[in-house]
Amino acid sequence: MINKSKTPKIISWARKKSPWILHFNTGGCNGCDIEILSLLTPYYDVERFGILKESTPRHADILVCTGPVTRQVKTRLLRIYNQMPAPKWVLAVGSCSCSGGVFSGSYNILGGIDQVLPVDMYITGCPCRPEAIIDGIIKLLEEVK
Amino acid sequence: MNITEFLFNILIFPGFLFLLALALGLDWLDRKLIARFQGRVGPPWYQPWADLLKLFAKEDILPAGTNVVFTSLLPLLSFASVMTALFYIPIAFRRVPSFQGDFIVIMFLLSVPSLLYFLAGWATKGVYSIIGGNRSLLQYFSYEVLFLLAISGTIITSNSWSIEGIRQAQFEQGAFILPQIFGFLLALSGLIGKLKRGPLDIPKANSEVIAGPLTEFSGKKLALWILTNELQTVAGLSLLIYCYFGNLWQMNKLSGFLIFSVLLVLMQCLLSAISAMYARLRIDQLIRLNWYLLIPLSLLHNLYLIIK
Ligand code: SF4
Numbered sequence: 001m002i003n004k005s006k007t008p009k010i011i012s013w014a015r016k017k018s019p020w021i022l023h024f025n026t027g028g029c030n031g032c033d034i035e036i037l038s039l040l041t042p043y044y045d046v047e048r049f050g051i052l053k054e055s056t057p058r059h060a061d062i063l064v065c066t067g068p069v070t071r072q073v074k075t076r077l078l079r080i081y082n083q084m085p086a087p088k089w090v091l092a093v094g095s096c097s098c099s100g101g102v103f104s105g106s107y108n109i110l111g112g113i114d115q116v117l118p119v120d121m122y123i124t125g126c127p128c129r130p131e132a133i134i135d136g137i138i139k140l141l142e143e144v145k
Numbered sequence: 146m147n148i149t150e151f152l153f154n155i156l157i158f159p160g161f162l163f164l165l166a167l168a169l170g171l172d173w174l175d176r177k178l179i180a181r182f183q184g185r186v187g188p189p190w191y192q193p194w195a196d197l198l199k200l201f202a203k204e205d206i207l208p209a210g211t212n213v214v215f216t217s218l219l220p221l222l223s224f225a226s227v228m229t230a231l232f233y234i235p236i237a238f239r240r241v242p243s244f245q246g247d248f249i250v251i252m253f254l255l256s257v258p259s260l261l262y263f264l265a266g267w268a269t270k271g272v273y274s275i276i277g278g279n280r281s282l283l284q285y286f287s288y289e290v291l292f293l294l295a296i297s298g299t300i301i302t303s304n305s306w307s308i309e310g311i312r313q314a315q316f317e318q319g320a321f322i323l324p325q326i327f328g329f330l331l332a333l334s335g336l337i338g339k340l341k342r343g344p345l346d347i348p349k350a351n352s353e354v355i356a357g358p359l360t361e362f363s364g365k366k367l368a369l370w371i372l373t374n375e376l377q378t379v380a381g382l383s384l385l386i387y388c389y390f391g392n393l394w395q396m397n398k399l400s401g402f403l404i405f406s407v408l409l410v411l412m413q414c415l416l417s418a419i420s421a422m423y424a425r426l427r428i429d430q431l432i433r434l435n436w437y438l439l440i441p442l443s444l445l446h447n448l449y450l451i452i453k
Contacts, residue, residue, distance in 0.1 A: 014198035
């Protein structure tokens with residue numbers, strides 16, 4: 001999403017070391033949200049990787065979405081995505097947000113997050129384990145230039 | 146003083162780079178300590194540097210309809226006023242220009258960011274920004290009075306309105322920390338409000354008003370706001386150290402620098418412990434606590450000092 005040839009080394013280092021996430025539920029069952037929140041507890045403590053959970057899209061680098069995209073939430077999801085300053089990445093957490101999961105085929109959903117936004121990393125599981133989310137974020141950051 | 150020495154002083158040693166390292170180091174210490182108090186691991190030492198660099202390299206967007214020049218000036222002005230205040234506060238073992246009344250100048254310069262913080266809320270027009278801005282102004286009217294009243298105990302005893310005079314008085318009478326421990330604690334609680342740290346982080350309470358006046362800020366402007374707050378921590382703590390431990394202060398000596406660092410780290414530990422221990426107050430609880438209890442106490446304390 002960003003021009004890879006131009007970024008100085010120190011900036012890409014800083015981007016790797018300080019991913020601030022914004023958590024958005026696009027219509028899931030709340031199972032994955034609880035797993036994401038458990039990342040902040042002492043047991044998993046993601047602040048050791050510099051990950052902070054921000055509450056406004058303006059401060060965030062990574063949009064962490066859970067659940068399938070419902071017809072109602074689509075415009076809000078796009079709006080939140082547009083409010084984030086570049087460079088930004090999207091993480092689809094849970095089977096629902098990867099493909100629609102147990103909700104796929106339902107009349108009121110559009111499918112996974114990739115129906116609406118460009119997704120950079122998919123993390124499956126219903127709900128996915130916190131270890132898997134950490135692994136996904138770290139693998140995403142390895143791609144960051 | 147020749148030009149290279151001048152540039153070195155402004156940019157590197159007591160100037161910008163040293164202050165930056167000090168402020169970011171204290172910020173890391175704060176985050177690490179709070180994490181340890183909560184049983185977490187905490188961020189690595191370079192975390193504040195990475196955060197700032199990343200923010201400076203990010204896109205900078207503002208909501209439609211905001212005045213771009215005005216919103217860009219706000220963080221710049223608050224950064225500039227804190228840096229100017231730091232010029233008059235003797236950080237480390239540096240000698241500073243001192244004159245009668247420089248204390249008032251420092252107090253004014255340190256309170257400019259709080260007012261600009263409120264304006265930032267209005268300028269960006271978000272609902273949460275405006276609520277946060279109003280809260281920060283309400284908070285301003287309580288802690289600022291408390292901080293000034295509490296710290297003026299040292300002015301009354303030393304009978305001087307200048308930083309240098311307060312130091313001289315402590316050389317003659319001994320450090321103010323023991324006879325005025327009460328005033329010190331009151332000033333510290335005022336300082337917590339000034340720095341918007343927990344438990345008084347009411348204007349930027351995450352779970353209530355998102356990020357307060359900074360909700361709509363991103364990129365460079367947000368980085369400047371964060372940097373301003375960190376520099377304010379250095380300024381406030383150094384002022385307290387200076388007013389209450391003045392006789393430990395040896396100018397232009399390595400021991401002076403060491404004493405300063407140890408005191409600074411100790412005070413930061415105290416602030417972090419307070420943040421980790423107490424839950425956030427409501428805005429009305431804060432104002433009641435300040436105006437009914439802490440400000441009368443500091444008035445009584447000053448009265449006692451005058452009579453004595
Ligand atoms: S993936 Fe499973 S746990 Fe997560 S939101 Fe979907 S249904 Fe709920």
